[in-house]
Amino acid sequence: MSKFELIxxxxxxxxxxxxxxxxxxxxxxxxxICGVIFSKAGMAELxxxxxxxxxxxxxxxxxxxxxxxxxxxxxxxxxxxxNFAVTPTAFENLFDAYYNSLKxxxxxxxHSISFPLISAGIFGGNLDNPVAESTKQCMRAYKQFxxxxxxxxxxxxxxxxxxxxxxxxxxxxxx
Numbered sequence: 001m002s003k004f005e006l007i008x009x010x011x012x013x014x015x016x017x018x019x020x021x022x023x024x025x026x027x028x029x030x031x032x033i034c035g036v037i038f039s040k041a042g043m044a045e046l047x048x049x050x051x052x053x054x055x056x057x058x059x060x061x062x063x064x065x066x067x068x069x070x071x072x073x074x075x076x077x078x079x080x081x082x083n084f085a086v087t088p089t090a091f092e093n094l095f096d097a098y099y100n101s102l103k104x105x106x107x108x109x110x111h112s113i114s115f116p117l118i119s120a121g122i123f124g125g126n127l128d129n130p131v132a133e134s135t136k137q138c139m140r141a142y143k144q145f146x147x148x149x150x151x152x153x154x155x156x157x158x159x160x161x162x163x164x165x166x167x168x169x170x171x172x173x174x175x
Contacts, residue, residue, distance in 0.1 A: 002146045004139070004156045006173050008166040010116075011159040012036045015072045017110035018064070020101050022118045023078035025056035027063070033116040033161075037076060041068040050078065059087070060096025062104045075108065077101045081118035081134075084125030091137065094119050098141035102154060112155040117165060131160070131168040139173065 011019055012033060021037045024030050027050035029038040038046050049065040057063065059082040067073040079097040082090030097118050105113050117134040124130025138158050145154065160166040 002142075002152075002154045002156070004142050004158070006135075006158050006160060006166070006169050008161075008163065009159050010036065010161055011114035011157070012040055012070070013072065014114035014157055014159065016112040016114045016155075016157065017073065018075040018077045018101075018105055018108075018113045019067065019070065019073045020062075020113060020115045020118070021076050021078045022116050022121070022123075023057070023080050025058070025080055027051070027053055027055055027057065027078055032121050037070075040070050041065075041076060045069070046076070059083075059090060059093035060100060062097065062100035064104050064108060073114075075110065077104050077113070079115075079118055081123050083123040084119060084127050084130065085123070086125070088125060088127075091133070094134065094137040095141050098138045099145060102141060102145040102156075105154065106149060106152055111153055112157075114157040114159055116159055116161070117169065120165070129168060131165050132172050135169040135172040 045068040062079040082093040120130040120134040160169045
């Protein structure tokens with residue numbers, strides 16, 4: 001039976017098969033959780049692995065690299081969330097970033113994954129509540145994936161880093 005849980009923590013610290021990086025279209029080291037993941041994995045190793053992909057990726061795309069020096073994960077899935085300041089109605093692209101990450105997880109034979117709140121930070125643009133929107137799209141992707149693949153077990157941890165993010169995400173999950 002697949003599992004979905006919201007936790008108040010960094011996705012980069014979870015003991016999972018794959019940690020998700022909120023990636024930019026060029027797969028460069030960035031700020032926020034992206035910078036944390038690059039630092040933990042090893043800047044040179046991860047930059048080299050990301051450089052093997054043809055970029056720019058599109059909003060909603062997801063690709064995989066080894067986790068290198070991250071002892072808590074086997075792989076890093078790089079999901080490109082939309083920048084709502086540029087594309088203010090890119091809700092399907094945000095759904096795709098989560099859903100495609102789950103597809104990449106399955107395609108590589110993995111079962112557990114930790115997500116950050118994709119497009120809820122600087123990519124949140126002018127959304128009224130980027131945390132709520134990100135949580136909603138993650139839950140929607142999880143539900144769709146488990147319907148599409150009922151026999152494939154996944155354990156999803158959606159990670160709200162701050163207490164305020166946890167509170168906002170919790171409101172969506174509690175419905």
